[in-house]
Amino acid sequence: MRPIEHLINGELINNNGRTADVFNPSTGEVIQKVALADCATVQKAIDAAQIAFPAWRNTPPAKRAQIMYRFKQLLEVNEARIARLISQEHGKTLEDATGELKRGIENVEYACSAPEILKGEYSRNVGPNIDAWSDFQPLGVVAGITPFNFPAMVPLWMYPLAIVCGNCFILKPSERDPSSTLLIAELLLEAGLPKGVMNVVHGDKEAVDALIAAPEVKALSFVGSTPIAEYIYAEGTKRGKRVQALGGAKNHAVLMPDADLDNAVSALMGAAYGSCGERCMAISVAVCVGDQVADALVAKLVPQIKALKIGAGTSCGLDMGPLVTGQHRDKVRGYVDDGLQEGAELVVDGRNLVVSGLESGFFLGGCLFDHVTPEMRIYQEEIFGPVLCIVRVSSLEEAMRLINDHEYGNGTCIFTRDGEAARLFCDEIEVGMVGVNVPLPVPVAYHSFGGWKRSLFGDLHAYGPDGVRFYTRRKAITQRWLKRATQEAAQFAFPSNG
Known part of the structure; x- marks a missing residue:
């Protein structure tokens, strides 16, 4: 049985190491094997993302959005196929799997608004001949670790927005139901995403710890249980990473x-x-x-x-x-x-x-x-x-x-x-x-998802406006152009507009 492989730099690869069983929960039978990434495999994905980043960050947001438009269309065309894979490996009903995918597609739609959400802020004449603006720039290589219960939707909370913000992404999905997640990532490549911008590594704690330890990975998004969320938040922030870790609930x-x-x-x-x-x-x-x-x-x-x-x-x-x-x-x-x-x-x-x-x-x-x-x-x-x-x-x-x-x-x-x-x-x-009078108040894609207390570790919620802030960093630029033949005396007091 050929295991489900990793997607690195646009190619399916197998590290020929450990594997895990993937079950059909309805029958109790093993229907697939999935390759589990070691540290070397994770590093290959990081290296591919790093190489792809300079060109991708300089790709105009409108062109990034065009890829997301095509991606959305491919998801809709392949809806039945994706839902069946989710149901086969997770066990949820086909109707539930279809609903999950549709909520994920809403986040792709939000990512299509990249030119709007990344346009920054501008103020003219904040001082004599001085203009100021804020620019939202990508972080670099970022990663997501996602749970078994939503193999389509939760990854789509993360990487469409991270990618249109100019980052390159490494996804570590649940090894319990990886097939639909991998298929969706392949559809993103089919939509025209350059190689290396999106990578998928399957794995367990070894892969997670490799992502946490890698200095090249600038941010981590996680959804899962509270003990693991707390662990990832503590270990990631200790290494200077930006972390949003969504945990358990009651x-x-x-x-x-x-x-x-x-x-x-x-x-x-x-x-x-x-x-x-x-x-x-x-x-x-x-x-x-x-x-x-x-x-x-x-x-x-x-x-x-x-x-x-x-x-x-x-x-x-x-x-x-x-x-x-x-x-x-x-x-x-x-x-x-x-x-x-x-x-x-x-x-x-x-x-x-x-x-x-x-x-x-x-x-x-x-x-x-x-x-x-x-x-x-x-x-x-x-x-x-x-x-x-x-x-x-x-x-x-x-x-x-x-x-x-x-x-x-x-x-x-x-x-x-x-x-x-x-x-x-x-x-x-x-x-x-x-x-x-709404039992599942899951925010729509243009708001943000996240709990309080021990349900969330980190300052920013998932997707929506908070997602944009999480996957970018603000740069404030102040610029002055003096008129020609103008010379000013040195000022030693702290500058102000007073």
């Missing part, structure tokens, strides 16, 4: 007594169980204000959770596919076991789900806990699976204290008809992304 949905409960239930079903809960923006805690709301919510959720259509991700018309690996499925099962031991009420138990004909797949049914308390592990930690916890509180203020006291601050939402309550929630909640 996203709460607050249900007020006046909420439109039927619509809230529909929203929670998709937000908690879509993609098997393997989303950093998944809702994993429903905070009900009052027992009446909680009882009504449970009554409406139970039949819908039990009716979830679960099967092979590549089949049509499903609600959920499998989890990404058997190891991860067992980890999520372990959380459910812990919740029972800690005294939570398991209202719906999906641990024993078996999908006929796919008995070896990594399946887990939807699980629902009630009477969860903040001391429990299932409340404190990110489960990253199809498990929804219900916490009961007596007031909106208590719900907000609960959320603000949690170590994560990625996303949250409130379901209410009360504008005053919604405004208070938006103003006072200590979370980076907030929805009002």
Whole structure:
């Protein structure tokens, strides 16, 4: 079996070293091998990017944008092919995979506005015959390390914007589902990107550490778990790199007594169980204000959770596919076991789900806990699976204290008809992304994505305006042209316009 290869300087190469198995989560079978880069392979990618950088940084932004326009068209033409690869290796449904790709394409569209977002700022006559302007210049070689749960979308948060800003990019995608990521990178080359500007190296911690250690890599973008985000941020900044590291989440949905409960239930079903809960923006805690709301919510959720259509991700018309690996499925099962031991009420138990004909797949049914308390592990930690916890509180203020006291601050939402309550929630909640009657408040491409507290390490969020600032550095230029035959005496006081 020929392993999935690295893409370096426009060519597919194999370092003939270690490999990892790539599974079809629906069947449990190994369907591919992926090459794992060693330090020498990572250095080849860095060298290729460095060689390509001088010419690419001097390419006009309009020409860079034209390549992105062609790239967008190729992504749309190959939509079905890409979605099928995502589904085969990740397990998410085809509809979910297609939606992921479409959200990624939105970031390519934003990158097409390179001439606008890079035009800088200009001020004339800031002093006698003096003009000043700011220029946004690329950093050089930058890198991205991306997770398994969005093999198309999250890389597209990073490299289209980094590249149109004039940088050269090295992507280290997840080794669990690399095929769609590699295909998309090849489509970017087909769109006309010069060799070396975009490179892909597959790998594990050895590749990550090589990128962190390399002095040529000026910036690192990361999305994944909080422990690894914190590690990359600490090690990268210690070496003088610019780092944005997005970590874990524990996203709460607050249900007020006046909420439109039927619509809230529909929203929670998709937000908690879509993609098997393997989303950093998944809702994993429903905070009900009052027992009446909680009882009504449970009554409406139970039949819908039990009716979830679960099967092979590549089949049509499903609600959920499998989890990404058997190891991860067992980890999520372990959380459910812990919740029972800690005294939570398991209202719906999906641990024993078996999908006929796919008995070896990594399946887990939807699980629902009630009477969860903040001391429990299932409340404190990110489960990253199809498990929804219900916490009961007596007031909106208590719900907000609960959320603000949690170590994560990625996303949250409130379901209410009360504008005053919604405004208070938006103003006072200590979370980076907030929805009002919107369960997954993922910002559109021309805003920026990022949480607070231990959900983000670094000062700038991903994509959008913050992405432009992250992948460029500002240079302030002040210029003066004296009239001919003019001579001025030396000034020893600090210059001013006074």
